[in-house]
Amino acid sequence: MTAGHRGVPEGVVDLRRLDLAPGAGAQVDVRVALGDVTLGGQPYAPDPRVVDVRLDMGSSGSGLGMRLRFATTLTGPCQRCLAPSAFGVEVDARDFQASGRTDADEPDDDLDCEYLSGPLRMEIDVTEWARDAVAEVLPMSILCRDDCAGLCARCGADRNAAPCACADDEMDPRWAALGELKERLGDSGDAAE
Ligand SMILES: [Zn+2]
Ligand SMILES: [Zn+2]
Numbered sequence: 001m002t003a004g005h006r007g008v009p010e011g012v013v014d015l016r017r018l019d020l021a022p023g024a025g026a027q028v029d030v031r032v033a034l035g036d037v038t039l040g041g042q043p044y045a046p047d048p049r050v051v052d053v054r055l056d057m058g059s060s061g062s063g064l065g066m067r068l069r070f071a072t073t074l075t076g077p078c079q080r081c082l083a084p085s086a087f088g089v090e091v092d093a094r095d096f097q098a099s100g101r102t103d104a105d106e107p108d109d110d111l112d113c114e115y116l117s118g119p120l121r122m123e124i125d126v127t128e129w130a131r132d133a134v135a136e137v138l139p140m141s142i143l144c145r146d147d148c149a150g151l152c153a154r155c156g157a158d159r160n161a162a163p164c165a166c167a168d169d170e171m172d173p174r175w176a177a178l179g180e181l182k183e184r185l186g187d188s189g190d191a192a193e
Helices: 126-136 173-189
Strands: 012-014 025-033 037-039 042-047 050-059 063-077 084-098 123-125
Touching (some): 050 126, 123 126
Antiparallel strands (some): 012 123, 025 050, 042 063, 050 063
16 A cells, blocks of 8 residues: 555645655645543544644754644533533644664664664654644633633522522621532532532
8 A cells, every 4th residue: 555645635634745855845734633632531523633744854964853733623521610611722843863873772862762763763754743743732720711601509400590598698707618518529429519
């Protein structure tokens, strides 16, 4: 089976096929199937899941510089109200592989690109790199909107829709504290939901 020049290679690219001379560069688009990203125990699914990843390479006397670029959208629950949410991620990652290294050498973070393997370290696992790179650009928190009011800790109502009946009780902090304690005991005793 030959990949030929038509179409987009998938997943793993053999850099020998590019035949990069020192000083030369190359650009290939690689089709990659991204995986779900887990954040706070919740899975977030890429949409589109299959993306064309742009891989730029520049060869020099010291080695090979690589740059990986693509964009996708992750979809999953808002961390406050659980409503379906979506947020865009843009990946622009770089890595470097020093020349003259083989798999016999002790791996070195500064000299070796961990996504390269094969006898001459010329096969790059673009899928693995792309999946790791998505995980590195995630926001600290995922909200349906910045001012999401979240769910009421006591009755579970969506406060974005309307204030719930608990609102008055919470005026008294003693009752609120009791309510939270009850909630917590209930959660640990019975893992329903
Ligand atoms: Zn929300
Ligand atoms: Zn409530």
